[in-house]
Amino acid sequence: MSVDYLELTDVTVSFDGFVAVDSVNLSVLPGDLRFLIGPNGAGKTTLIDAVSGLVKATGSARFGGHELVGQKVHRIARLGVGRTFQTATVFEELTVLQNLDIAAGRRRSALTLLRRRSGVPDEVAATVETIGLTDLVDLPAGILPHGQKQWLEIGMLLVQDAKLLMLDEPVAGMSAEEKDETGRLLHRIAEDRTVVIVEHDMDFMRAFATSVTVLHAGKVLAEGSVAAVQADPRVQEVYLGPGQHSEDEVAAVLGAEGV
């Protein structure tokens, strides 16, 4: 009887007449690891901007029975919607522990806020383990390498207890090993959460996506399993240009099938 799923109906975003997202309909269920792919300018990031309240949108975006369109950013976040950004955005001067503690803190009372933190809260300790930063809790987040900043951001979403996680290119700039770890981490996270990932990395997508939505020019072009989307001639046309394409060509751009 889970109602915590994401349902977008006719979501449209336009900037001064330029329609960046055009009547997108989309639903993502908990347990799903939904990848949002598409060429540059397809409207992927704008779509999660719209859901998280960063840009104005029309239409309807419902999560857990609440309407998100028209709400303020922090209200949407309080409804259990969390997101990351293309460039990892953490509080550089605060330590890893402080970063996570702030993310965990929105339900705290004003009185707790005015007190000093004593010890490490349980949910923070557990998350630090999960994202593998246990030894680095007291370091300023600003000096972490890029990959670890991304993990810290994901960790912040976890302690925030977000039920809908939207990640914007989480593995950009990571090594192959780090990508693998991130993928496995995301799989575990997705077991009881709704996860949407914007990604350009086709190999990563192929390895970890449970389902894929392809956006093109602000519209949903195709949706389904990785294999189904790869085989879709419209998707091939968008990525490779019109005409027939050999399997090798498709594999080179969209990733090989059958893994």
Place this chain on the structure above:
Amino acid sequence: MGVLVTQVFNGLSVGSILLLAALGLALTFGQMGVINMAHGEFIMAGAYTAFVTNQILGSAGLSLVLSLPIAFLVAGLLGVLLEVTLLRRMYHRPLDTLLVTFGVALVLQQLARDVFGTAGVDVPAPAWLSGPVEVLGFAFPKTRLFILALAIAAFAALAAGLRFTSLGRRIRATVQNRPLAESAGISTRSTDRLTFFIGSGLAGVAGVALTLMGSISPNLGTGYIINAFLVVVVGGVGQIKGAVIAAFVLGIVSAWVEYTTTASIAQVIVFALIVAFLQVRPQGIYALKTRSLA
């Protein structure tokens, strides 16, 4: 009806002074994010340039015409000096430029006090600007009409320069997207310096205009700097036409509020109106649209 015409003219007159004071600020704040508190002292420097020019030449008419370009040069060079010595190393923390330039303002003010004395001095207006112009039974002082014309001319020259010259294109490119402008081969360093020269030079012109309004003293600039900044805030960043609308609207509104209440209450009411306006348009009248997250 008569009251209305007089008050609108008063407002336009106040607005034209605000515009002269704010044009240069809008330019430098828009391009570099620098909040130049010393802009008011550049205005003061322009006014004293007119005073000195008049002392040397004697002829009020000739010295007014000559002091406009000289004051532009003097204030502009002061601006470049400020940019080269202090501001260029501070572009990554624009908020701090406010305090640094406030220090510059203090020093310039004290310097003026030591050189010219604390008491106000007068610059005589030329004969062809004395008295009013009569139109339909209303009397408009010629000095105010001259300032209005000067403000419009300064804006027109600046707008044309931005639109049609290559420097103008470079400035607009830098305002809209600094990294892109740099990678397109524009030297944003030298563009910044030239912008600062022009912006500060306009303060000098404003200073010359102010000598027509009354006596000048070393703290002349402090009276104008805050309102000039409010014009920039209301007008929005990145397009100088916002400053034009804001200056004249603020001028007319404050003239009207001052007429219906008192001068001391008017300042508070205008402040409240500006805060209220920012509730509706926090980015000002015009704003550059970007898609970047803070």
Place this chain on the structure above:
Amino acid sequence: MSTLLKSRWAVLAGFAIAALLLFVVAPAALSPFRLDLLGKYLCYAMVAVGIGLAWGRGGMLTLGQGVFFGIGAYLMAMHLKLADAGPGGTPDFMALISSDGVPGWWEPFRSGIVTIIAILVLPALVAGLLGLATFRRRVKGAYFAILSQALAAAFAILLIGNPTSTGGSTGLNNFRGFFGFNLYDPVNRQMLFFIASGVLLAMVALARQLMLSRYGELLVACRDAEERVRFLGYDPANVKTVAYMIAAFMAGIAGALFVPIVGIVSPNDVGIVPSIGFLIGVAIGGRTTLLGPVLGAIAVAWAGTTLSETIPSGWTYLQGFLFMLVIAFLPGGLASLGGAWSGLRTRLRKPPPPSPTPVDPAELTGVNV
């Protein structure tokens, strides 16, 4: 754990030393005149504590603290003038320039209780209104600085423009008593100094608690990445407004104590120039630190008095150059020199700390979320 304990002892020792200096050494070593001056500096230091919180930690460049200082000061001055005039009496300066008697809005401040409550509430209230109006609409950075400055300008013009009720540009002065105590009695003046010392120490303790608390961390987070905080479900406008209100609260109390200690308040103490002037001590001491603003404010005020006594125009030049040089070349203030020094010492004493080792990704596996 031992470091926490040690730091706690160090803090207690620090407070004890400060208390000893203020309550024992200063009254013994300084003439009554100098003690009064030090009391005035302590008032500036109170404003500085608040600015350190709002500007250093919260990133809000508050250029209008003179407004809150002035509200506190004028409220106190009004009460003292009314008390001097006796029940139902008219303060001397009013009787001199007009025959209208006491304006209606002065009347409540005949009561000491009402005055004290107003001093504690009104500055924070004004700051809260302006803070919410601007921060909620995401007006920040330079715009906020300019607005706070414009408020100071408007406030000073309002005071000057109403001489019959505020004393105009001369302000309010010539107070004889303070809540029943004679202000000409040196013992009472020393008591005022002790009150100011105690209040300042309490404010430093409050600021310390706030900086170390989770709220303090949140405030820094808002300063450095306001948008990110929003996505964690907080409203940064509220976080910032609270810090701004606390800064105003401190400035208001400082103003209220300034009046009996200095004996005058005028628009010269609250306008644009003094409002920005409050910041230079904070900047020199180190805006993000706890004690930097306090010590910086006292040092700058002391230097100001000393220099003005010898070369009147010298102080303006020095203040100007301090703003230029400290902000441009030493944004962290003198405290950052100390930091650089201790950093250098530790680097000389022991080998550099190992760079953070990347975590073995294997650690990630096998842990349940």
